[in-house]
Amino acid sequence: MITGKRVTLAAAALALAGIGLLPVLTMIARSFFVDGRLGMEAYAALFASSQRLLPWFGNSLLLASLISFSATIIGAPLGVLLARTDLPWRGVFAVLFALPFFVPPYVIAAAWFSALDQSGSIGRLLPEGASEFLSSTFFGLSGCVVSLTTSFTPIVMLLTMAYISAVNPRLEQAGLLASRWPNVLWRITLPLIAPAIVFASVLVFLLTLGEVGVPTFLRYPVYPTEVLTQFAAFYDFSAATAAALPLLLVAAMVLTLEKSLQRTSSATIGASMTNAPNGAIALGRWRLPLLWVVSLWMFATVITPFAALLGQAASLDALAQAFARGGDSILRSVVFASVGATFLTLSGFFCGYLIHHKALAIWRSVDALTLFLFTLPGTVVGVGLISLWNHPSTNVIYATPAIVILGFLAQYALIPTRMTAAVLQRIPPSLENAAELAGAGWFTILGEIVAPIAKRGLIATWTICYIFCVRDLGIAMVVYPPGSDTLTVRIMTLMANGAPSLIAALCLILIIVTLAPLLAAVFWRAASRPFT
Amino acid sequence: MNRLAPLALFALAIIMTIVGWWLLAPEGGESVVVYVSHDEVFSEPILKDFEKETGIEVRAVYDTEETKSAGAMNRLIAEKSNPQADVYWANEPIRAEVLRQQKIAAPYLSPNAAGIPESFRDPLGYWTGFAARARVLIVRQDVDPKPTSIFSYLDPQWRGKAVIANPLFGTTTDEIAALFVLLGDEDARSFMETMRDNDVKTAPSNGDSADLVSRGQFAFSLVDSDDAVSRMSRHERAIMVYPDQGADEIGSLIVPNAAVLIAGAPHPDAARKLIDYLLSVETERKLAFSDAAQIPLHSGVKTPPGVKPIEAIKTMAVDYAAVATKLQEIQPYLKNWAATR
Numbered sequence: 001m002i003t004g005k006r007v008t009l010a011a012a013a014l015a016l017a018g019i020g021l022l023p024v025l026t027m028i029a030r031s032f033f034v035d036g037r038l039g040m041e042a043y044a045a046l047f048a049s050s051q052r053l054l055p056w057f058g059n060s061l062l063l064a065s066l067i068s069f070s071a072t073i074i075g076a077p078l079g080v081l082l083a084r085t086d087l088p089w090r091g092v093f094a095v096l097f098a099l100p101f102f103v104p105p106y107v108i109a110a111a112w113f114s115a116l117d118q119s120g121s122i123g124r125l126l127p128e129g130a131s132e133f134l135s136s137t138f139f140g141l142s143g144c145v146v147s148l149t150t151s152f153t154p155i156v157m158l159l160t161m162a163y164i165s166a167v168n169p170r171l172e173q174a175g176l177l178a179s180r181w182p183n184v185l186w187r188i189t190l191p192l193i194a195p196a197i198v199f200a201s202v203l204v205f206l207l208t209l210g211e212v213g214v215p216t217f218l219r220y221p222v223y224p225t226e227v228l229t230q231f232a233a234f235y236d237f238s239a240a241t242a243a244a245l246p247l248l249l250v251a252a253m254v255l256t257l258e259k260s261l262q263r264t265s266s267a268t269i270g271a272s273m274t275n276a277p278n279g280a281i282a283l284g285r286w287r288l289p290l291l292w293v294v295s296l297w298m299f300a301t302v303i304t305p306f307a308a309l310l311g312q313a314a315s316l317d318a319l320a321q322a323f324a325r326g327g328d329s330i331l332r333s334v335v336f337a338s339v340g341a342t343f344l345t346l347s348g349f350f351c352g353y354l355i356h357h358k359a360l361a362i363w364r365s366v367d368a369l370t371l372f373l374f375t376l377p378g379t380v381v382g383v384g385l386i387s388l389w390n391h392p393s394t395n396v397i398y399a400t401p402a403i404v405i406l407g408f409l410a411q412y413a414l415i416p417t418r419m420t421a422a423v424l425q426r427i428p429p430s431l432e433n434a435a436e437l438a439g440a441g442w443f444t445i446l447g448e449i450v451a452p453i454a455k456r457g458l459i460a461t462w463t464i465c466y467i468f469c470v471r472d473l474g475i476a477m478v479v480y481p482p483g484s485d486t487l488t489v490r491i492m493t494l495m496a497n498g499a500p501s502l503i504a505a506l507c508l509i510l511i512i513v514t515l516a517p518l519l520a521a522v523f524w525r526a527a528s529r530p531f532t
Numbered sequence: 533m534n535r536l537a538p539l540a541l542f543a544l545a546i547i548m549t550i551v552g553w554w555l556l557a558p559e560g561g562e563s564v565v566v567y568v569s570h571d572e573v574f575s576e577p578i579l580k581d582f583e584k585e586t587g588i589e590v591r592a593v594y595d596t597e598e599t600k601s602a603g604a605m606n607r608l609i610a611e612k613s614n615p616q617a618d619v620y621w622a623n624e625p626i627r628a629e630v631l632r633q634q635k636i637a638a639p640y641l642s643p644n645a646a647g648i649p650e651s652f653r654d655p656l657g658y659w660t661g662f663a664a665r666a667r668v669l670i671v672r673q674d675v676d677p678k679p680t681s682i683f684s685y686l687d688p689q690w691r692g693k694a695v696i697a698n699p700l701f702g703t704t705t706d707e708i709a710a711l712f713v714l715l716g717d718e719d720a721r722s723f724m725e726t727m728r729d730n731d732v733k734t735a736p737s738n739g740d741s742a743d744l745v746s747r748g749q750f751a752f753s754l755v756d757s758d759d760a761v762s763r764m765s766r767h768e769r770a771i772m773v774y775p776d777q778g779a780d781e782i783g784s785l786i787v788p789n790a791a792v793l794i795a796g797a798p799h800p801d802a803a804r805k806l807i808d809y810l811l812s813v814e815t816e817r818k819l820a821f822s823d824a825a826q827i828p829l830h831s832g833v834k835t836p837p838g839v840k841p842i843e844a845i846k847t848m849a850v851d852y853a854a855v856a857t858k859l860q861e862i863q864p865y866l867k868n869w870a871a872t873r
Contacts, residue, residue, distance in 0.1 A: 014732070051866075052871045117747075135747075136749060143854055165843075171801050216736050217736070218739075219735065219736060237610070325576070384612075386607070386610045387610075390610060390611055391613075391614055392614050395614070398614075398616075400764040476867075478607075479604065480593070481590075481591075481616075482565040482566075482567075482591035482592060482593050482616060482617070483565075483590070483591025483592060483593075484591075485593075485594065489594075490572075493571075493572040493595065494572055494573055498571075498572075498573040499573075
């Protein structure tokens with residue numbers, strides 16, 4: 001029994017290492033070879049040009065810090081407001097605020113630009129000088145901040161919402177006996193979810209640090225452009241790998257900091273499943289003003305860019321064109337993302353279990369590996385996959401969509417692992433212990449106790465994995481097999497001289513395809529609700 | 533039921549994988565794999581027509597703007613020992629020439645190449661040019677007098693008012709490398725330094741710099757003719773000027789597409805058929821009448837009003853192989869130049 005558990009968890013960890021770490025190690029190992037012989041030229045060249053690269057690196061750090069700060073300062077209160085208060089239309093707000101997360105950031109930047117442009121919905125309302133100033137100011141750091149804050153705030157908001165729902169209601173109830181909600185929120189709830197907010201903030205920092213599309217579009221020079229340049233302009237894989245290493249070092253430092261912050265936090269979440277959650281926090285006289293503030297913010301940051309996108313796509317002709325040119329890609333995106341999400345949920349379940357229960361001595365390494373892989377730019381993971389799998393004997397992987405699925409499993413392993421660990425945290429260990437004492441095998445415990453209790457969490461995990469897979473661009477762009485592009489890749493390839501209405505229509509379809517499982521879940525819940 | 537939940541999830545994964553593979557697997561008939569650096573919006577209709585006419589399924593990998601039209605090239609290099617592609621449709625001949633130098637290209641002399649001038653094809657058939665773009669100036673409509681030469685970038689009257697795409701990428705790199713070949717290293721470096729001193733701005737791509745001009749932020753930019761034509765067809769405030777057309781001037785650089793047969797191509801017969809199709813008069817005519825507004829290289833091909841026939845343009849006389857070699861040589865210099873912007 002114990003052996004079965006250990007073997008299964010070890011196999012999951014090994015599979016993760018094989019799928020994710022091996023390609024990266026292969027790529028790094030190759031960067032030490034120049035023309036077939038061992039050499040450090042790539043790293044020497046990087047060191048020699050460090051003076052030139054430092055300002056770009058500084059820009060990257062500045063941008064990542066700004067986005068991390070702004071997304072946290074906006075996303076965390078928004079998450080609390082939408083998850084725990086009696087603000088009207090919270091569900092609608094949550095879906096609308098999450099929308100930017102469902103499309104690649106460069107689409108958001110393009111949408112913002114079309115709104116601010118002189119002929120755009122905002123630009124044409126302004127005097128010519130003002131609109132010119134606005135659209136030219138948008139190019140640079142300010143545009144990057146606006147676009148990426150719009151894109152990444154939902155991450156902080158959604159994680160805050162998820163974690164605040166997991167806070168043990170007994171702790172808040174105890175606090176409410178002695179104090180009122182604002183104090184309970186400040187002194188009990190927020191400290192409990194602080195590690196989740198820090199994690200979300202770190203996630204945003206790292207995603208911004210690796211972002212290329214938006215800074216390139218808005219002409220703000222950042223360090224990852226250097227990595228792309230090495231790939232794109234010089235066909236130099238070794239130099240590109242060497243250039244990526246400083247990014248990895250910063251990522252590792254930030255993750256270590258996050259870990260140490262989490263360790264110093266003495267609070268635990270661990271809601272008891274037998275307790276009903278606390279009721280919504282009554283906003284009282286603040287309800288209406290806050291509704292106004294949230295509505296205005298939503299109008300400014302979500303409705304404005306998306307309306308510009310919709311305005312361009314709003315013709316039957318554009319939609320017909322989009323289906324004609326992207327129909328196959330839409331189908332492929334759905335299938336790849338569904339398969340990827342299913343395998344991710346499966347592997348993430350075991351890795352999350354391993355981490356939560358610290359079931360093997362390597363649990364820290366597995367946790368660190370998933371984080372490391374998540375922070376790697378998709379293009380780097382993609383090139384690593386090419387380095388490892390591009391052989392005649394492995395064409396069954398390399399020349400088929402399996403390579404894309406492997407890329408998803410490597411890059412997004414963090415999501416199901418962390419989510420499963422969070423879900424398992426809500427299951428009292430006594431349940432498993434009791435079953436074990438009663439003689440139940442591990443697989444029986446999983447099937448009879450863990451899976452039924454974690455069912456909702458696992459469905460949520462699958463949905464989030466699906467969303468990450470369907471909006472992926474970095475991996476798919478580098479490794480998609482001939483004739484098997486995904487919708488995000490199709491949008492990118494058509495962006496070069498494609499009609500704006502066609503691009504907008506494809507983006508609209510991408511949003512619908514991404515939201516499909518969420519909509520299905522909403523309909524399913526509505527349909528399964530008993531008539532009263 | 534609950535006991536079976538993990539198994540059911542696993543079974544679902546397997547079923548979805550099989551259904552997905554079945555839905556998305558390539559059809560069983562003859563097929564050809566092509567990597568394409570030309571814009572998908574223009575190249576896909578041509579490949580669809582080929583599929584319709586020959587019954588050969590085309591499986592394509594397209595480049596994206598984000599990879600600066602070099603993603604396909606990088607894949608070809610990475611796959612050198614295990615080629616997946618049969619044909620590379622390059623959007624300019626320099627990359628095709630680099631593939632020849634790296635022994636990734638194979639020779640093929642297509643019968644349809646006969647009508648294409650020798651200056652636009654490799655003599656041994658490692659690449660063959662077709663349907664070209666010209667390097668032109670896109671100029672804001674209200675600018676007067678209008679610049680007529682790429683050396684206008686050095687003219688103090690345009691200080692801070694001109695923009696050029698990043699010379700590390702795409703056809704702008706080709707143009708700079710061609711200038712190095714044509715003028716010699718010293719004069720070409722002087723051209724680059726003076727351009728920097730004259731506060732010429734850089735944009736990420738030709739498309740971006742064309743937008744910056746047509747939206748009124750700059751007076752002119754050196755771009756590809758299709759970039760200029762597309763802005764003009766959208767009635768934006770810009771016109772196209774073929775540069776350096778005077779008798780003793782250097783002419784406009786012509787950038788043909790290039791068809792390359794890949795060494796060790798898995799489907800060589802289908803690959804040759806596709807290359808023949810790409811090099812046909814009919815394909816050149818279609819590309820001329822598309823929004824890509826490409827210039828046919830076969831003589832006598834009908835062109836729309838906005839596209840000048842190749843005979844009517846004074847073209848820059850360069851050897852593309854020499855440009856490719858020079859391009860690789862000057863990359864460190866260009867990188868430094870771009871970094872000091």
